[in-house]
Amino acid sequence: MNIVDFISLSDPNVRFVxxxxxxxxxxxxxxxxxxxxxxxxxxxxxxxxxxxxGVCLAFLLSGVKNPVFLIIGAFITGWLSLVLIDFITARxxxxxxxxxxxxxxxxxGIGILMLTVIQKSGNAAQSGLDHFLFGQAASLVGMDLxxxxxxxxxxxIAVVICYKELAIIAFDEGFAQSIGFPVRALELLxxxxxxxxxxxxxxxxxxxxxxxxxxxxAAAARFWTSNLKVMILLAAALGALSGLIGAYISxxxxxxxxxxxxxxxxxxxxxxxxxxxxxxxxxxxxxxxxNFQTQMLEENILKLFYQLGExxxxxxxxxxxxxIMERRPFQDxxxxxxxxxxxxxxxLESTSQGWAYxxxxxxxxxxxxxxxxxxxLYLTEYLRIAPDHVHEDAETIEHIITPELEKRLEExxxxxxxxxxxxxxxYHK
Amino acid sequence: xxxxxxxxxxxxxxxTVSYLQKPVLWGIDLTLPAASIIGIIxxxxxxxxxxxxxxxxxxxxxxxxxxxxxxxxxKVRSRVSxxxxxxxxxxxxxxxxxxxxxxxxxxxxxxxxxxxxADKEVAMECLRQVDMVDFAKRQISQLSGGQQQRVFLARAxxxxxxxxxxxxxxxxxxxxxxxxxxxxMKTMSNQGKTVVVVHHDLQSAQEYFDWAVLLxxxxxxxxxxxxxxTTKLLQETYGGKLTLLAEVGELLTKKEFPSREKQWx
Numbered sequence: 257m258n259i260v261d262f263i264s265l266s267d268p269n270v271r272f273v274x275x276x277x278x279x280x281x282x283x284x285x286x287x288x289x290x291x292x293x294x295x296x297x298x299x300x301x302x303x304x305x306x307x308x309x310g311v312c313l314a315f316l317l318s319g320v321k322n323p324v325f326l327i328i329g330a331f332i333t334g335w336l337s338l339v340l341i342d343f344i345t346a347r348x349x350x351x352x353x354x355x356x357x358x359x360x361x362x363x364x365g366i367g368i369l370m371l372t373v374i375q376k377s378g379n380a381a382q383s384g385l386d387h388f389l390f391g392q393a394a395s396l397v398g399m400d401l402x403x404x405x406x407x408x409x410x411x412x413i414a415v416v417i418c419y420k421e422l423a424i425i426a427f428d429e430g431f432a433q434s435i436g437f438p439v440r441a442l443e444l445l446x447x448x449x450x451x452x453x454x455x456x457x458x459x460x461x462x463x464x465x466x467x468x469x470x471x472x473x474a475a476a477a478r479f480w481t482s483n484l485k486v487m488i489l490l491a492a493a494l495g496a497l498s499g500l501i502g503a504y505i506s507x508x509x510x511x512x513x514x515x516x517x518x519x520x521x522x523x524x525x526x527x528x529x530x531x532x533x534x535x536x537x538x539x540x541x542x543x544x545x546x547n548f549q550t551q552m553l554e555e556n557i558l559k560l561f562y563q564l565g566e567x568x569x570x571x572x573x574x575x576x577x578x579x580i581m582e583r584r585p586f587q588d589x590x591x592x593x594x595x596x597x598x599x600x601x602x603x604l605e606s607t608s609q610g611w612a613y614x615x616x617x618x619x620x621x622x623x624x625x626x627x628x629x630x631x632x633l634y635l636t637e638y639l640r641i642a643p644d645h646v647h648e649d650a651e652t653i654e655h656i657i658t659p660e661l662e663k664r665l666e667e668x669x670x671x672x673x674x675x676x677x678x679x680x681x682x683y684h685k
Numbered sequence: 686x687x688x689x690x691x692x693x694x695x696x697x698x699x700x701t702v703s704y705l706q707k708p709v710l711w712g713i714d715l716t717l718p719a720a721s722i723i724g725i726i727x728x729x730x731x732x733x734x735x736x737x738x739x740x741x742x743x744x745x746x747x748x749x750x751x752x753x754x755x756x757x758x759x760k761v762r763s764r765v766s767x768x769x770x771x772x773x774x775x776x777x778x779x780x781x782x783x784x785x786x787x788x789x790x791x792x793x794x795x796x797x798x799x800x801x802x803a804d805k806e807v808a809m810e811c812l813r814q815v816d817m818v819d820f821a822k823r824q825i826s827q828l829s830g831g832q833q834q835r836v837f838l839a840r841a842x843x844x845x846x847x848x849x850x851x852x853x854x855x856x857x858x859x860x861x862x863x864x865x866x867x868x869x870m871k872t873m874s875n876q877g878k879t880v881v882v883v884h885h886d887l888q889s890a891q892e893y894f895d896w897a898v899l900l901x902x903x904x905x906x907x908x909x910x911x912x913x914x915t916t917k918l919l920q921e922t923y924g925g926k927l928t929l930l931a932e933v934g935e936l937l938t939k940k941e942f943p944s945r946e947k948q949w950x
Contacts, residue, residue, distance in 0.1 A: 437791070
């Protein structure tokens with residue numbers, strides 16, 4: 257089995273396994289979007305662990321590895337766990353997270369116990385049952401493939417039909433109830449879909465890791481979009497991609513369980529989304545912060561040249577780095593970097609005696625100075641803040657005021673001549 | 686000072702609501718007049734939101750009944766609109782302002798039917814009425830508190846109802862939005878619609894409402910606003926005369942005693 261054989265999908269067997277893995281990963285990702293938005297992510301985890309005893313019990317009772325029996329067993333204990341969580345939360349002082357923790361560990365413990373019993377029993381049919389823990393995509397053939405794919409299709413169809421209803425109970429349950437929607441039935445539907453989504457993965461991905469397949473694609477997709485439909489499609493695509501890679505690895509290394517690989521792939525996608533996504537991604541936000549700091553530094557330098565100019569009455573006198581630092585202690589290397597950049601932008605020029613304003617530089621430095629003083633005046637006059645408390649605030653605000661706000665500020669204060677510290681407010685003449 | 690009206694739009698009879706056995710509303714008999722702006726006024730924890738939810742059938746009643754347009758709510762639901770508290774939903778939900786307003790059409794559409802072009806047009810028109818057309822495509826988390834409230838109101842308008850229940854529509858909104866909302870309510874009542882508003886600011890109550898309901902665990906007054914907003918009645922609503930009632934309520938919770946016999950199962 258090499259990569260060419262796999263990618264070309266020439267082997268029909270491979271083709272079906274790949275399609276099956278992608279389909280079930282996509283369908284659980286689609287259902288997971290609603291589980292996530294309804295803030296039921298932990299519930300998915302509880303179900304994923306709680307289907308194990310059902311699978312084992314079905315095998316113990318039937319003695320065969322028939323997917324239909326296994327699914328029925330999984331469905332029953334998965335559901336039972338949710339009923340018990342609800343019951344405990346409603347009827348005792350135990351909070352939901354504690355109830356989930358309790359039920360999850362009890363059910364999973366029982367499941368492992370049964371699995372051990374089965375493995376020790378010497379029943380020849382049990383070989384491969386341990387795949388239900390961590391999954392083996394390559395074993396998704398024949399009857400298994402048909403049954404699990406059918407459930408995946410049912411899930412997708414159910415979400416398409418009930419899209420509007422699932423969306424409204426996730427966003428505003430009270431409103432949904434007020435317009436007469438059967439909220440309890442719809443919640444029951446979502447719970448059923450969640451349990452089924454977990455069940456689809458018991459063969460290829462394994463029960464334990466199905467919780468990740470519910471939530472991680474949805475969480476990753478949420479970083480990229482604020483449109484629910486796009487989010488669902490994207491989650492499905494990301495889920496399918498991880499299913500594809502998981503199936504490939506399953507062929508490449510048959511001794512390796514598939515589930516962990518699929519989860520690694522989707523987790524990697526989620527982490528990348530966390531860093532790279534536009535608007536919400538960490539990198540973009542970090543970049544914005546950085547830009548802001550640079551902008552503030554440059555504007556502060558230009559402002560400083562203006563203040564120095566006010567002192568000796570000539571704005572175009574060249575200044576050395578030492579003179580600048582004397583007036584305001586910048587970090588040395590940042591100041592030099594800022595000066596060079598301002599020169600490149602045409603606000604400063606470097607002469608043999610130091611750095612000096614260009615015409616454009618003076619205009620900009622003057623505007624920042626004006627905004628600083630106008631804002632100080634606004635704070636003292638309209639917010640009644642003491643004149644010795646307004647400087648710090650103005651240091652930030654001066655960089656963010658837009659030309660529209662600038663105009664309103666000037667009009668509101670009626671073009672005042674002096675700021676609260678009796679410095680002249682420079683208007684452009 | 687409890688005025689009962691002829692042909693009420695809303696009628697509550699002996700309504701009691703309990704939470705963890707503790708009654709939070711005691712034996713309310715209330716009738717509300719049509720085509721008016723009605724304020725439900727009382728201090729924090731007085732049960733104002735609970736009263737609204739009880740009228741909308743969103744919580745179980747311990748006793749009594751609610752009639753709207755002289756019928757059960759289920760028969761007249763399409764003529765009633767409910768605006769929950771703004772804080773009751775997660776505004777980080779992936780939806781645009783238009784998506785939320787379209788939800789106002791869901792009741793008329795029924796289950797499983799998709800919003801049609803006509804529904805989108807109604808939704809846009811409702812956004813126009815609250816001056817939010819330019820924000821139709823904006824993700825809801827990027828709206829200000831006042832704009833979010835306007836979106837909720839537009840959703841209510843999209844329901845094209847005759848009776849509107851609004852839970853604290855003025856909470857956390859800017860002055861311009863507050864004014865826009867009250868103007869909208871006045872227009873609605875001129876069109877014969879009834880608006881029931883949970884409100885806690887006494888100063889503006891006199892100016893905003895035609896009818897006031899004073900509430901603090903039990904009904905204290907209900908009537909035309911100038912007759913109800915008196916010092917004596919307000920003192921009774923906001924003053925601490927209720928300690929006995931509150932203590933009995935606490936006792937019921939502590940002993941896990943049912944507030945009504947029928948609760949025994």
